[in-house]
Amino acid sequence: MPRTVIAAALVLLAACEPAxxxxxxxxxLVLSGNGSYVTQEVTLNTLTDVIHMEGSVxxxxxxxxxxxxPADPELQGITTEEAFGNALIKxxxxxxxxxxxxxxxxxxxxxxxxxxxxxxxYNFEKAREYFxxxxxxxxxxxxxxxxxxxxxxFILKDTNPDPIRDNALxxxxxxxxxxxxxxxxxxxxxxxxxxxxxxxxxxxxxxLKVYGKRRLPDPIVLWGNFGxxxxxxxxxxxxxxxxxxxxxxVTCKSATGCDPRFFRTSFDDxxxxxxxxxxxxxCVDAFMREQLRNAPLATFSxxxxxxxxxxxxxxxxxQAGESTGQREVLMRSIISAYSDETSGNPGLKQxxxxxxxxxxxxNLTSVSAVFINHVTDVPLKTALCNELIDHLQVPxxxxxxxxxxxxxxxxxGNTCPPLPDP
Amino acid sequence: MRxxxxxxxxxxxxxxxxxxxxxxxxxxxxDAPLAYPDDDxxxxxxxxxxxxxxxxxxxxxxxxxxESEEELELLAGSDDPNKGFAGEAIVGAMLxxxxxxxxxxxxxxxxLRFTWEYGRILNNEPLxxxxxxxxxxxxxxxxxxxxxxxxxxxxxxxxxxPAYEFVFGKEKAFxxxxxxxxxxxxxxxxxxxGTEVTAVKGIKPLLQYGMGLRxxxxxxxxxxxSFRVELMRFRRGYLDDTFVGGSIGTAF
Numbered sequence: 001m002p003r004t005v006i007a008a009a010l011v012l013l014a015a016c017e018p019a020x021x022x023x024x025x026x027x028x029l030v031l032s033g034n035g036s037y038v039t040q041e042v043t044l045n046t047l048t049d050v051i052h053m054e055g056s057v058x059x060x061x062x063x064x065x066x067x068x069x070p071a072d073p074e075l076q077g078i079t080t081e082e083a084f085g086n087a088l089i090k091x092x093x094x095x096x097x098x099x100x101x102x103x104x105x106x107x108x109x110x111x112x113x114x115x116x117x118x119x120x121x122y123n124f125e126k127a128r129e130y131f132x133x134x135x136x137x138x139x140x141x142x143x144x145x146x147x148x149x150x151x152x153x154f155i156l157k158d159t160n161p162d163p164i165r166d167n168a169l170x171x172x173x174x175x176x177x178x179x180x181x182x183x184x185x186x187x188x189x190x191x192x193x194x195x196x197x198x199x200x201x202x203x204x205x206x207x208l209k210v211y212g213k214r215r216l217p218d219p220i221v222l223w224g225n226f227g228x229x230x231x232x233x234x235x236x237x238x239x240x241x242x243x244x245x246x247x248x249x250v251t252c253k254s255a256t257g258c259d260p261r262f263f264r265t266s267f268d269d270x271x272x273x274x275x276x277x278x279x280x281x282x283c284v285d286a287f288m289r290e291q292l293r294n295a296p297l298a299t300f301s302x303x304x305x306x307x308x309x310x311x312x313x314x315x316x317x318x319q320a321g322e323s324t325g326q327r328e329v330l331m332r333s334i335i336s337a338y339s340d341e342t343s344g345n346p347g348l349k350q351x352x353x354x355x356x357x358x359x360x361x362x363n364l365t366s367v368s369a370v371f372i373n374h375v376t377d378v379p380l381k382t383a384l385c386n387e388l389i390d391h392l393q394v395p396x397x398x399x400x401x402x403x404x405x406x407x408x409x410x411x412x413g414n415t416c417p418p419l420p421d422p
Numbered sequence: 423m424r425x426x427x428x429x430x431x432x433x434x435x436x437x438x439x440x441x442x443x444x445x446x447x448x449x450x451x452x453d454a455p456l457a458y459p460d461d462d463x464x465x466x467x468x469x470x471x472x473x474x475x476x477x478x479x480x481x482x483x484x485x486x487x488x489e490s491e492e493e494l495e496l497l498a499g500s501d502d503p504n505k506g507f508a509g510e511a512i513v514g515a516m517l518x519x520x521x522x523x524x525x526x527x528x529x530x531x532x533x534l535r536f537t538w539e540y541g542r543i544l545n546n547e548p549l550x551x552x553x554x555x556x557x558x559x560x561x562x563x564x565x566x567x568x569x570x571x572x573x574x575x576x577x578x579x580x581x582x583x584p585a586y587e588f589v590f591g592k593e594k595a596f597x598x599x600x601x602x603x604x605x606x607x608x609x610x611x612x613x614x615x616g617t618e619v620t621a622v623k624g625i626k627p628l629l630q631y632g633m634g635l636r637x638x639x640x641x642x643x644x645x646x647x648s649f650r651v652e653l654m655r656f657r658r659g660y661l662d663d664t665f666v667g668g669s670i671g672t673a674f
Contacts, residue, residue, distance in 0.1 A: 029571070029615075036615065036616060036618075037571060037615050038615065038618070039613065039615075039620045051660065060523070061523060062520065062522045062523015062524055063520075063522075063523045063524045063525065064523075093523055094523050095523060096520075096521060096522060096523040097519050097520065097521055097523065097661065098521055099519070099521050099575075099609075099661060101609060101611075101622050101623070101624030102624070103622070103624070108622045108624075109573075109611070109613075109622075110575060110609050110611045110622060110624065111521055111564065111566070111573055111575040111611055112565070112566040112567045112571075112572060112573025112574075112575070112613065113521040113522040113566060113573075114521050115571075115573060115613055117521065117522075150522060150523060151522045151523070151524075182568055185568065186568040186569035186570060187568060187569075187570045188568070188570055188571055189567070189568055189571065192571065
């Protein structure tokens, strides 16, 4: 009798845990047509563990603590990047435990964090789908599920001894995402914002393809140590700008359509306007050009110029794609330009290798040429040339002419007043 | 003397009444007078048996002592005016299983509990105050989110849980107990987005187990103060919540 009771109890307990087959139907928070979030049934195609929110795209881990302290004795004497990354993880955390209520075979989150968790996973899945279908990156290239440290304590000791708040990020040294707690941001949590999470996912893809999955990429470590670091400054700006552009690209796959101002549901108007890709008059000005060429990476980043230059780049791409109606073609071309082993048509990764000993060769002209060379459609190529020449203030003669990547019809634009030669 | 005269008259009347009394008129079988057994007859058939005497002089003492204890056990509680019921209000910290992956999400928990010492009906003194059962309701909730999007959830725990207690103290008013029971948990949650509210409700099976300290010091002949300090675990579906707290009430 007792054995029967125990067995029955075990069966009962085992039955308590929802174990739906993939794909999983669940409710998540999705942006609606009127610009506000609503709860909506979504299908999670890759989620295999609904309790611990783990699937082939991501696994969510809670309670972690990551700390970067230059004076940390654990960082001394470390010789490998992997050991460095692991030394930053002071508490590896534990799997999250989603709380569900099952109704009609659909999982309903039973608390706020489960709403946030399921929407986070859904957003990562949509981002993966975008890079797989639009970017033509095979699923196998993404490797193991990405670790997402949910509500982690992330401390950058040299800037602030307290954990960072109100942010979401891809952190290359630990090869993981972080969604940190909100504090002052009281609009939509960042994890719920599909564009923002796709922006972070785009950083991971950039690291995967351009940096070769390096935790401490050469362009940052080698170029960033110089007094003036134009190459490091530019690649940081590229990383941010392309992340914005692909974040926008993912919003185009949603039911509500493209949102070039996707930051607006989470951030204030000032930041949202600063990052609005549809704003047509963004230009590299004299100050930006001077800082790009001469400022050390720390100074450049300290002023947030990588975001400002990145938005100019993303805006130029946006204008080229939208004006020709070739948005997805351009997005695919840009992703294909991340890494290309084809002889005579290097990608960004190969350009970095070429310029590794002289970062001056990694500049707006050479980077523009890489992008343009990966576009085959002539009208699109022309539009892209015009936008880059115009907004990035690249001299026409650098890109147009015999042996140059742009067609002769490309002559730039007249949105941005030409800068005098330095 | 007046008194002697009265007594004498009463005596005559009493004797006269006896002499003149008519035979009983009610002669149904039920009302018929009971006949005394015929002692002669009994003595003739079987000789009277005397209690068997043991050769051990202490045996009778042991027998009497055993009989005395049995009687005490059977009579236990006849001098206890309490009925074996108690009611308590519960308060403490519920360490909710953390959906965000922390060790726990602590929150305030309150509830009510009714206890019945069902060991009293077993006529077994060792079990009399060591077996009891609770009917319990507890509630714990939490809220989180931003001003725009926030969620609030409530868990209601309903359980029935028998317990075994190791009692101690002069009046066995204190004890350490272990408890195992079950029931169900009712969960309700609401997600607010701006002014839109989405509510979800559900029920999950509940397993309860834990231990604690229980006291019932008497405050009057019929009433006792009832209190507990306990560490109780609730397995709510697949989620584990831990309650650390106490309760206070009355037992009667």
